[in-house]
Amino acid sequence: MSTSPVRQLPSDSPITPAPADEPIRHLKPPVDPEDLEHRRVRRDEFWRQIPAWKDVDHETFASYDWQEKNAITSPKKLVASVRELVSPSFIEDVETGFSLAPMAVRISPYLLSLIDWSDPVHDPIRRQFLPLASEIEPDHPMLTLDSLHEQGDAPVPGLTHRYPDKALFLALDTCPVYCRFCTRSYAVGIDTDSVEKVSLKADVARWQQAFRYMRERPELEDVVVSGGDAYRLKPQQLLEIGHTLLDIPQIRRFRFATKGIAVVPMRIKPGDPWTEALTEIVERGRKLGKEVVVHTHFNHANEATGFSQDAARVLFERGIYVRNQTVLQRGVNDSPDDQILLARRLSYLNVHPYYVYVHDLVKGVETLRTTVATAIRLEKRLRGSQAGYNTPTFVVDALGGGGKRDAHSFEYYDQETGISVYTAPAVKEGRLFTYFDPLAELSPHMRAAWLDDKRRHEMIHDALTKARQEVI
Ligand SMILES: *Cc1c(COP(=O)(O)O)cnc(C)c1O
Ligand code: SF4
Numbered sequence: 001m002s003t004s005p006v007r008q009l010p011s012d013s014p015i016t017p018a019p020a021d022e023p024i025r026h027l028k029p030p031v032d033p034e035d036l037e038h039r040r041v042r043r044d045e046f047w048r049q050i051p052a053w054k055d056v057d058h059e060t061f062a063s064y065d066w067q068e069k070n071a072i073t074s075p076k077k078l079v080a081s082v083r084e085l086v087s088p089s090f091i092e093d094v095e096t097g098f099s100l101a102p103m104a105v106r107i108s109p110y111l112l113s114l115i116d117w118s119d120p121v122h123d124p125i126r127r128q129f130l131p132l133a134s135e136i137e138p139d140h141p142m143l144t145l146d147s148l149h150e151q152g153d154a155p156v157p158g159l160t161h162r163y164p165d166k167a168l169f170l171a172l173d174t175c176p177v178y179c180r181f182c183t184r185s186y187a188v189g190i191d192t193d194s195v196e197k198v199s200l201k202a203d204v205a206r207w208q209q210a211f212r213y214m215r216e217r218p219e220l221e222d223v224v225v226s227g228g229d230a231y232r233l234k235p236q237q238l239l240e241i242g243h244t245l246l247d248i249p250q251i252r253r254f255r256f257a258t259k260g261i262a263v264v265p266m267r268i269k270p271g272d273p274w275t276e277a278l279t280e281i282v283e284r285g286r287k288l289g290k291e292v293v294v295h296t297h298f299n300h301a302n303e304a305t306g307f308s309q310d311a312a313r314v315l316f317e318r319g320i321y322v323r324n325q326t327v328l329q330r331g332v333n334d335s336p337d338d339q340i341l342l343a344r345r346l347s348y349l350n351v352h353p354y355y356v357y358v359h360d361l362v363k364g365v366e367t368l369r370t371t372v373a374t375a376i377r378l379e380k381r382l383r384g385s386q387a388g389y390n391t392p393t394f395v396v397d398a399l400g401g402g403g404k405r406d407a408h409s410f411e412y413y414d415q416e417t418g419i420s421v422y423t424a425p426a427v428k429e430g431r432l433f434t435y436f437d438p439l440a441e442l443s444p445h446m447r448a449a450w451l452d453d454k455r456r457h458e459m460i461h462d463a464l465t466k467a468r469q470e471v472i
Contacts, residue, residue, distance in 0.1 A: 046113055101180065136367060142399070147360055173187050229259055255294065299327055324346050358370070402428060
């Protein structure tokens with residue numbers, strides 16, 4: 001290393017340190033701590049607003065067993081628990097909403113009591129879990145039940161192998177809560193009036209088949225263990241899956257996907273058998289030089305309370321890395337303020353924002369979808385608002401199995417028709433994949449065009465032709 005003479009700064013340079021007794025000159029005013037909302041994590045007894053739980057103390061509410069025992073699994077139970085807090089017309093709206101919904105009902109007491117029951121219509125948690133008949137929009141004409149082609153890309157039931165080096169293992173079909181917007185409504189939860197589900201139960205024979213396939217694929221290094229939700233695996237099952245994957249030499253990394261931390265964080269505690277099983281797998285993985293992490297699913301900052309902070313702290317202390325995947329939803333988290341607050345609060349909890357998904361085409365929840373243009377606007381606004389590793393990537397999971405694409409990386413996008421076209425060279429070389437913005441966000445003239453079979457086909461054909469010209 002060569003040394004160079006120290007350059008003397010002129011005495012009026014701002015880089016010259018001020019004498020200790022002089023005030024430091026700030027370039028911009030310090031932020032008012034009141035404005036650092038992401039740090040104001042709720043620790044009040046919010047559940048007492050629900051009449052049936054007004055006498056439940058903190059210790060009881062903080063018990064996972066109590067949360068499980070009091071989970072709300074029918075529209076009737078749900079309505080009964082909040083009837084005194086809302087208007088009769090709201091109740092009627094929810095009851096009709098549920099009768100039309102393709103998803104099974106399950107919501108934790110934790111989530112139910114985080115809803116602002118003085119204004120449930122606009123509440124972001126209500127909107128994700130309780131359908132209102134008055135909000136329903138007709139499904140998009142291009143919707144199919146398994147729009148991501150997960151079953152078509154599955155060599156054995158419940159194992160989707162789409163990307164070269166990674167696979168998605170759907171170990172079970174139940175969850176701690178059921179989300180209206182779930183992409184896997186084709187399999188997750190019990191059958192409803194409108195959907196007869198594909199069976200992906202936690203079944204050892206099915207798992208064995210998946211493990212056999214994985215052993216036979218030398219290129220497979222990365223597995224997503226999902227479902228359903230890994231929170232509902234029994235600790236013994238978590239150990240069985242974890243140890244089996246750790247024993248497959250070529251598998252270097254895997255993740256357990258669970259919404260648990262966001263919806264019933266009370267399970268993540270020292271001494272809880274599930275938490276201990278997870279820790280055992282992560283620690284054995286670390287000794288083998290293999291990465292085992294948790295992927296969770298917060299959609300709104302309101303879901304991250306003191307309970308989440310305590311859970312995230314336990315995982316952090318044990319060196320268990322947590323990433324977050326969010327589903328972008330209209331009227332839930334589609335404003336810059338919502339997304340920035342969420343990303344900042346998660347960062348504050350040491351949960352890393354990883355992806356924000358543009359909402360898939362899912363039956364019965366058109367009202368929650370938004371446009372690719374919205375995702376791109378948010379992406380621009382977020383980049384730079386916190387550390388790069390805490391800045392989520394906005395992705396579109398392309399219809400028909402193209403996989404995740406950066407929202408802005410389309411070959412073609414027409415905001416007027418709402419058609420975007422993507423390529424996925426690493427996944428399916430030479431093919432084009434489409435995504436369609438919700439009709440409600442298009443002009444009335446365009447909505448009419450979509451409902452006309454002939455014009456719809458022409459628009460899609462036209463978009464594909466233009467995209468092909470771009471690619472070449
Ligand atoms: C999302 C997904 C994965 C994991 O993808 P990452 O980009 O690594 O998070 C793997 N397989 C399938 C089928 C998926 O949908
Ligand atoms: S927890 Fe995940 S898999 Fe289960 S219903 Fe919600 S989005 Fe679907």
